[in-house]
Amino acid sequence: MPTYEERPISNYDIARGLSLLAMMERIRAFEQQAKLAAVRDNLVLGAIHLSIGQEAIAAGVMMHLNTKDYMLSTHRGHGHTLAKGATPDSMMQELLGRRGGSCGGKGGSMHIADFSVGMLGANGVVGANITIAAGAAHGIKLLRTARESINGTDSSKNIGSKNKSEDNQIVVCFFGDGAANRGPFLEGLNWAGVFDLPILFVCEDNRYSASTLTSTMTAGPGPAARAESIGLSTEVVDGNDADAVADTAARLVAQVRDTGKPAFLHANTYRLDGHTYFDPASYRPDGEADHAAATNDPITRLRETLIEAGQATTQLDQLATDAEVEMTGALATATASAWPEDSSVFADVQDIGSPQQEAY
Amino acid sequence: MPTYEERPISNYDIARGLSLLAMMERIRAFEQQAKLAAVRDNLVLGAIHLSIGQEAIAAGVMMHLNTKDYMLSTHRGHGHTLAKGATPDSMMQELLGRRGGSCGGKGGSMHIADFSVGMLGANGVVGANITIAAGAAHGIKLLRTARESINGTDSSKNIGSKNKSEDNQIVVCFFGDGAANRGPFLEGLNWAGVFDLPILFVCEDNRYSASTLTSTMTAGPGPAARAESIGLSTEVVDGNDADAVADTAARLVAQVRDTGKPAFLHANTYRLDGHTYFDPASYRPDGEADHAAATNDPITRLRETLIEAGQATTQLDQLATDAEVEMTGALATATASAWPEDSSVFADVQDIGSPQQEAY
Amino acid sequence: MTPSSMSVTTTMTYAEAAKNAVAEVMRSDSTVWCVGEDLGRGGVFQQYKGLVEEFGPQRISDAPISEAAIMSAAFGAAMAGTRPIVEMRFADFALCATDELVNQIAKARFMFGGQSRAPMVIRKPMGMWRSSAAQHSQSLESWYTHIPGLVVVCPATPQDNYSMMKAAIRCDDPVVYLEHKDIWAHEGEVDPQLEYEFGRAQRRCNGDDITIVSWSHTANLAVEAATRLASNNVSAEVIDLCSLWPWDKKTVIDSVRKTGRLLVAHESVQVGGFGAEIAATVAEHALQELKAPIKRLGAPRSLIAYAPNLENQLRVTTEMIADKAMKLCQ
């Protein structure tokens, strides 16, 4: 489990840094608007879980994916979804339960999904997405074999496509430190290992499981050690260092694409907000969150790097302003959107025996 | 994970060796009679899973327990149950579904239990016993605290009882290599680690999960590495070397009693029979089982050690003969036993809302 | 409920009622303990608030996010002689522990021929609450009625949540204890001396024209519906089953014999809901006395949606109960 080392600032990739920052600002701004919608406007009725402080992981991992790749998320999934390419309008509409929402207002924050960009769903059950994600990777592998058996032998694959590796579809699965204590962690990682599946597991370790310090409920050294014991290629990264996440994820994503085998990324981070937007998080030691906000905000850290690398503050500020404008717009759009058709509650249950045919 | 080293035969503990052999012969004989009852007599109607070839683990571990200690077993639990102190009569009656059976004929082989000797049940669901066993250890710890809070402070415990350590009740939980791929493995071991519970987990690795070679369905180095990654003190032993098992288990049992913390024992073994008594096990490579029977039968191996240590063959043969007599008797007793009372099927469902009061 | 001679009642919420019951029993029985996620901070609905301060973290125990282990470890501890109260947080998450509850806990006593007992209270907050969508809103009480070995209870009021919690902790069998999430803050008078006996329904309104059978929060709606019906000159008898297994067949059948009409109302999906069991039982035992078809009112067989207007399509409301009862009496 190598940890990330200091990059010399001389050959710093400014374009990538800016792109990471832009995405992180968008995620932050989206969630700030979502929180306003909830707290100020009382327009978000269900619970929402903010990833404020954790944006570097979503941005740093997702920049290596394309929309054909799949991603599965948790209850804390806004950042992942946005970084995967979903539009803020359809996301905010979903959070407000409105028409136009990516799930038609039926899912809300905890079930946000956008299959058009490969986002196969947040999940309200901690850890449940891990085995589903392994299965999505299983599906990719099976379909590849099925195509190959139709198109010819295995070797054709190596000849036919020039950029073979980039074409290899993969899955990324996010989950929290708390999820590593549920059965699906073991079963899902084992599944991916046994069947050699193209999936990158990303543990976002923000140290808390709701109001519980996860370390108090976790035996042994933790998720990364467990992943290694299941034979997965594993790395640990400072999840609040966007460049470190991007570098490590680049390596692991490429490895998963090339080998078709699973890998595991443990990213240490901190959630600056409460577990839900209405959680005052008073269970934290005094000053812990303030200290983290002051010293370990991934956005501040990346801004500092960029300034050190020669970027103008104004240019960076502009990214924040743009993001805020975009997300204020998304909230305005969502607020102005109609409720879903009443009848849609009977649609998409099932084809056969659907309540559209007979309500009971 | 230290593995067991050769013992110099000079200071070999003959009394212990004989006691181990006696128990192993009894287990073997019990299961041979059970198999006869099934195959020859058609008196065992449900599936039975024999542990022939694996007896050294049951004998070697259980010799360090007393009846106040708890033990939880698997579908392959006859050996464990006998070694824990259950009587062959009540066990055989249970296998035949007869009156006098330790579960009144309601459980059969897969649910055999004898709470009077601390045997809290076999289990028909692979891996399910792991979390239950952790809980039994949790119960022990809670009751100890409850007693202490009634009897006085913690320190009294150290003064009051001379043989404190032997008094400390513990739990032993057996499971197979296949069970290490189920969620309860992770959840149960983590639970025991988090709450510092007095439990010894014993993985009986016979290399197969029903007809599947477990290694083909297990990612990474396997159960012991997983247990270590969850922070458990872990050892690996040649499970067909009865003395090695007894030595290692002695150490681990004492450690669990003293520290109150969990430990893990990985015992390598081989099942000489089929998965169930009616499984021809034709999925095994030709000769594999024969080779194991010829070279790695734990009974033969222990006999050889004892002979080397100076024991007479006749004396050892006598143990086998005694065991066979005892178990033939058990089968005769069981065969002659009546069926359970019909009405007992409505007893022990529940006190409130029981079908004894109203059948439906 | 057995009324007591010298009752001193106190006002408390539904959540506090259960908490007080738990605390009282824990004071007198050192083998009782609670286990679940976040309990040390009062639990997700604050239904354990303050308990860790009194009883310490061993008896008000946090847990890893391991519903299967929470359920199953509590079971092991129950077999070892303790009396656990298991917190599942949301009834939906209890599905992660189904093998543990159904194959292990419910069956242990029988399977082992009476050698073991599993005195456990398994708390599963159920029902619709705050736009929580499909994975945080389910009511699956009918499932548990179908599993031999389980007691199933659904308290609807603070008094019931107090008295039934005490009865559940005292019970030597596993009790699936379904509190409704939407009424944690409901206040009511609680007489601590009232004792509850499983299998006893409560006649919450007396009436002659129609019997409305319900449970959990829907029983409260049925009481409201009865008031509306009264103003339309329909006299409805409302029976709150309180416990679904065992359930009080006699009270229901006697009532239907009197009124000649039966409406069963519940929040859960109608198809395969426990309302069917009641309807079927009455259709077997009181068919001759019926003046009208037996009606059920449950959720359509769809999933619980997030948007409030969609969620509302799935609710059984006071109005719907009153309307359906009205029609049945015409």
Added chain:
Amino acid sequence: MTPSSMSVTTTMTYAEAAKNAVAEVMRSDSTVWCVGEDLGRGGVFQQYKGLVEEFGPQRISDAPISEAAIMSAAFGAAMAGTRPIVEMRFADFALCATDELVNQIAKARFMFGGQSRAPMVIRKPMGMWRSSAAQHSQSLESWYTHIPGLVVVCPATPQDNYSMMKAAIRCDDPVVYLEHKDIWAHEGEVDPQLEYEFGRAQRRCNGDDITIVSWSHTANLAVEAATRLASNNVSAEVIDLCSLWPWDKKTVIDSVRKTGRLLVAHESVQVGGFGAEIAATVAEHALQELKAPIKRLGAPRSLIAYAPNLENQLRVTTEMIADKAMKLCQ
């Protein structure tokens, strides 16, 4: 069943029928695959015998002992575009994957607003077989009827196991496919051209005096009972529901309207069983036409015991069905 013009029937067992259906579909659709423990050796009941030789280990896939992962990984693979057939080995073990089936698979399409589909066949061999005791004998079909999003089917004959398996694999919704373990070896004629449509019951006997509704293996017993009844001059109509969700209300209600009597018989526990849903539906829609109380015949609310004499106490037998029907007609 839609009869075909040129039928060529073959004799096969219930197990073979399903296997042949699976093989045929797999030949024409390369996205169909099977996953479960020990499938490479034919599966625990040999219902996959020979398939790995034809389709290889990727499409007839072994699995770790991880029911939760088997269920859930198949679901992920279904969302990714494959059509998995999931083998749970014993219906009882499927309880280890309840969150996966109920909270994930059944809800995904709806929760995600129709973006995803889960075309899966989830095979759960159910029922009593060979003294297998409480953890290997359950029939929990009523649970699944209560879960929106799931199709629930119970084939009773080789023909049904052939035609319904094909329909299940074709279906774009998740299908809980409950085969009965006690009839794997039953032989029967199978016409490969017969197509099954979910929600269609089969009238397996025509009769005028009483309607007997059943499904799974108990439907076969009901047919035997009808023969016995006929020799007592009672003409029983036997309806095999085949699929429980959707279920064929019309055929049942029409039949009850004709006969005026209803007996529902099933192997599972009577309390909270699907028989209640049928009884309740008839009590709502055909109460006036009933000449006798609606009767159900299911297992007592006890657990399945190992000893054969005890196990027999829990069985619904041909004799019991005939007796109960007889009494109802007197």
